[in-house]
Amino acid sequence: MFSAKNPSPDYIKLTKYYKKIHEEGITYKSNLKKKPEDAYDGTSALKFADIIKKIIDKNNCKTLLDYGSGKGSFYFQKRKFNNNNYPPIKDFWNVEPTLFDPGVKGYIKPKNKNFDVVVSIDVLEHIPFQDMYWVVNEILSFSNNIVFFSVACCPANITLEDGRNAHVSLFHPMWWYGFITAISNQYNLKIFLVCYFIDNNKKLKNVSFGINEDFNNYR
Numbered sequence: 001m002f003s004a005k006n007p008s009p010d011y012i013k014l015t016k017y018y019k020k021i022h023e024e025g026i027t028y029k030s031n032l033k034k035k036p037e038d039a040y041d042g043t044s045a046l047k048f049a050d051i052i053k054k055i056i057d058k059n060n061c062k063t064l065l066d067y068g069s070g071k072g073s074f075y076f077q078k079r080k081f082n083n084n085n086y087p088p089i090k091d092f093w094n095v096e097p098t099l100f101d102p103g104v105k106g107y108i109k110p111k112n113k114n115f116d117v118v119v120s121i122d123v124l125e126h127i128p129f130q131d132m133y134w135v136v137n138e139i140l141s142f143s144n145n146i147v148f149f150s151v152a153c154c155p156a157n158i159t160l161e162d163g164r165n166a167h168v169s170l171f172h173p174m175w176w177y178g179f180i181t182a183i184s185n186q187y188n189l190k191i192f193l194v195c196y197f198i199d200n201n202k203k204l205k206n207v208s209f210g211i212n213e214d215f216n217n218y219r
Contacts, residue, residue, distance in 0.1 A: 127168070
């Protein structure tokens with residue numbers, strides 16, 4: 001029923017929420033406040049900086065699309081993350097990046113262009129279920145070779161204006177693996193999926209899946 005040209009009313013509403021967050025900043029449940037320039041700036045992608053670099057290097061990727069990039073300022077600025085100092089990520093990965101995020105002014109969806117690698121990090125859990133098929137399908141359709149997903153399978157520390165948790169689509173890692181695998185059957189792509197969750201001991205854990213490729217080839 002819904003598509004990129006006809007997204008659901010909820011998708012449109014959520015996009016408006018995120019535009020407001022990018023423009024006005026955000027307050028977390030912990031009362032931590034982030035200024036507009038720091039709200040959803042994409043820095044969480046740095047936790048995958050090293051593994052994505054290995055994937056890019058091994059597959060000789062030159063062009064990259066970040067689908068749901070947030071502000072993506074780390075592409076162009078030096079950052080420290082987990083005690084590691086990173087140069088601008090476009091230089092660290094040695095790629096030409098294109099950023100798309102419906103909540104960020106100027107980061108428009110590319111038209112009629114494919115990329116060697118597409119990354120979508122901590123994005124899908126923010127998408128309403130009724131729009132999930134067309135969003136995943138669109139992400140895959142932009143890639144010539146590689147797609148890297150990360151998905152949160154636990155609630156966010158952010159409550160939206162309508163009272164919902166910011167992670168509106170929470171599913172088990174195996175659900176995500178099956179859902180993306182089913183859609184990917186129509187593509188010839190190497191797909192990497194990392195899902196993270198809170199275990200029974202309330203510790204953050206992650207599980208990795210490879211579709212048409214093995215994560216162990218990049219350890």
